[in-house]
Amino acid sequence: MPDAADARRAGRDYFATDPSTLAQRLLGARLCRRLPTAEVLRGAIVETEAYLGVDDLAAHSAGWRRTARTEPMYGPPGTIYVFQVYGMHHCLNFVCGAVDEPVAVLIRAVEPIDGIETMRRLRQSPGKRPLRDRDLCSGPGRLCGAFGIDRAFDGRDIASEEGLWLEPAAEGSWGGSEASRIGNSARVGVEYAGAWADKPLRWFVRDSIHVSRARPSGAVAKRPDA
């Protein structure tokens, strides 16, 4: 299904780097989703976390753990890794590095751009007031809900998958020259990881209201730019 999107689509080389580099590179990139209805949803990535692999006690692949769930992490760069947490939420990751090097970047928040009303519908619970834009994709579980991403994408290739692709950040966008707008902190929800819980492996766009409001463990801050 070659079309205009393919010209801008990030290829495997985009992901063939270490997770800290990719986590920063992804800020400002467009996450794009084509629904079964053919509608295209788009959002700008504003928050990411790097998971460094076998030594990283917060990573699913810590200690070379290799199971049915973590198998996609051992795949080539650009492999999509979607897992479920707490029985009800999905988290989207892009595997990076090299084959058999189980490292990945978690997408934690997106600024919605195209298809906002569809995202609102996908996230809406019955009998509730419509969600504000800033609540649609400001969290790893939220953005998967808004984009209709579940484990059907697990193990697929982001460089060739029809329903999901990535468009690199444009010149002058976040992640590029304007490093001063990028914040960095400990990762969220990994208190169990000992010394690795405090490592500054989370990156986010400082002035975005679409960053998750979850506080990184340890680092107490009213706003995620402390």
Next chain:
DNA sequence: ACGAGGATTAACT
């Protein structure tokens, strides 16, 4: 086979 716990979220008090 069993059971604890999780890269979260929303709705409470």
Next chain:
DNA sequence: GTTAATCCTCGTA
């Protein structure tokens, strides 16, 4: 700030 929701995964037996 506290807690329920909800189910799959994985260590242990």
